Amino acid sequence: MSSDDELAERLRAGDERALRTVYERHGAAVLYLAQRLLGNRADAEDVTQLTFVAAWTGRDSFDSERGTLLGWLLGIARRKTIDRLRSAARDTRLSEAVSLQLVPPADREAPERVVDRLVVADEMARLPEEQRRTLQLAFFDDLTHPQIAAVTGLPLGTVKSHIRRGMANLRRRWEVDGAALGSRSASPTRAL
Amino acid sequence: MQHLDPDRLALLALSEEPELGEGDHLAGCPVCRHDVETLRDVATLAADGQDLMDLPPPPEHIWQAIEAGITGTAAPVIALPARRARTWPRWLMPVLAAAAAAVTAVVGTVLVAGVTERPAEQVTARATLAPLTSVPATAGGSVRVLSDGQMQIDVRNLPLTTGFHEVWLIDPDQPTRMVAVGNLSGKPDVALPVPPGTDLNRYRLVDVSDEPHDGDVTHSGRSLLRGTLTS
Numbered sequence: 001m002s003s004d005d006e007l008a009e010r011l012r013a014g015d016e017r018a019l020r021t022v023y024e025r026h027g028a029a030v031l032y033l034a035q036r037l038l039g040n041r042a043d044a045e046d047v048t049q050l051t052f053v054a055a056w057t058g059r060d061s062f063d064s065e066r067g068t069l070l071g072w073l074l075g076i077a078r079r080k081t082i083d084r085l086r087s088a089a090r091d092t093r094l095s096e097a098v099s100l101q102l103v104p105p106a107d108r109e110a111p112e113r114v115v116d117r118l119v120v121a122d123e124m125a126r127l128p129e130e131q132r133r134t135l136q137l138a139f140f141d142d143l144t145h146p147q148i149a150a151v152t153g154l155p156l157g158t159v160k161s162h163i164r165r166g167m168a169n170l171r172r173r174w175e176v177d178g179a180a181l182g183s184r185s186a187s188p189t190r191a192l
Numbered sequence: 193m194q195h196l197d198p199d200r201l202a203l204l205a206l207s208e209e210p211e212l213g214e215g216d217h218l219a220g221c222p223v224c225r226h227d228v229e230t231l232r233d234v235a236t237l238a239a240d241g242q243d244l245m246d247l248p249p250p251p252e253h254i255w256q257a258i259e260a261g262i263t264g265t266a267a268p269v270i271a272l273p274a275r276r277a278r279t280w281p282r283w284l285m286p287v288l289a290a291a292a293a294a295v296t297a298v299v300g301t302v303l304v305a306g307v308t309e310r311p312a313e314q315v316t317a318r319a320t321l322a323p324l325t326s327v328p329a330t331a332g333g334s335v336r337v338l339s340d341g342q343m344q345i346d347v348r349n350l351p352l353t354t355g356f357h358e359v360w361l362i363d364p365d366q367p368t369r370m371v372a373v374g375n376l377s378g379k380p381d382v383a384l385p386v387p388p389g390t391d392l393n394r395y396r397l398v399d400v401s402d403e404p405h406d407g408d409v410t411h412s413g414r415s416l417l418r419g420t421l422t423s
Contacts, residue, residue: 016259016262019258019262023250023255023258024249024250027249027250027254027255028247028248028249028250029244029247030250031250031251031254032244032247042413045251045253045254045257046367048250048254049254049257049258049261050261050367052258052261052262053258053261053262053364056258056261056262057262083366084367087367087368116237117237117240117241117244118241118244120234120237120238120241121238121241121244121245124241124245125245135238138206138235139235139238139242140239140242144206144208145208160199160202160203161199163199163206164198164199164201164202167202167205167231167234167235168198170234170237170238171234174233174234174237
């Protein structure tokens, strides 16, 4: 699997296959974010398309020092979604705008929180297998560390260190790419 | 002050029982408390992200739309000089020519040549139209904008409609901004005039839509083909 840096380099060189790889890897997350915020599949697909086209056009602005490709893409997608909601509010002549307004804003999760969930889930998927399995048992199944040790057969000390290291990894990623903690992930994409 | 062990901070964030003295320490130590709270937020985000671990793969038709959107964007968009000349109102041309002639004959000649010269059939921009969602993959087309402002559109295998097919020029950066160019009138090869003054660098996304006969002049939202104009 090629790294973010490698993909970014190929993108900068104008390699469309790199964009395809990025789409395969992160298209689902971008589509999820847009659909979650817009509440409408057709608009979410449009925003996904716009996001990847903007990512292609603005590919020189990606900076791996500031975050991951996913964090960068989600920042663009958030902006495109917000543009969409604003122009829909401005221009109610379009039929799609009417359908947008039918989604009560109260039912929408805050954009920042959706982004945060997506980056944390992405980091979960990147964790070493045993670390991930341990955290899944703790987060999804609510098991205590002695219970996890019993289920997995791992020594108690190993379970504890998996939990500590795994959570430290998630935290670090959240602090780099998360939206709720600040505008860091939004700033490099402001021009798009 | 001796802070809590990192292993313990993680477990406390997962709501495991505090051991002797840990509760007291947390109550008095903002550093450890902050760590536990942050880790607890992370744990909550992870738990609420369970359904995100296996999202379905993104659909192929969105990729096709992305591909259509990026076609040619790698090449710089060049200005369209013939188009710029034509934006001068027609009534102004004799005035300009006369004014120029009054100054010097040479300048007058150059200006008149510059304004009236129209190389026939010179293509100033073109686009390949690709099918969108729910449109048969065999549908497609091509667009050529000529130096005389005519847009030539060839389409094939468009789905049948009870209404009509309309051609739009959309600003991809603000997709609700668009220019109606005209309708296809059921013929495979149609020439439509681009409204004078249209900025093709901005309104560069050609869109063919299915429009019902409902008297509503705005875009129906049902796009069939799209492609980006490049010089």
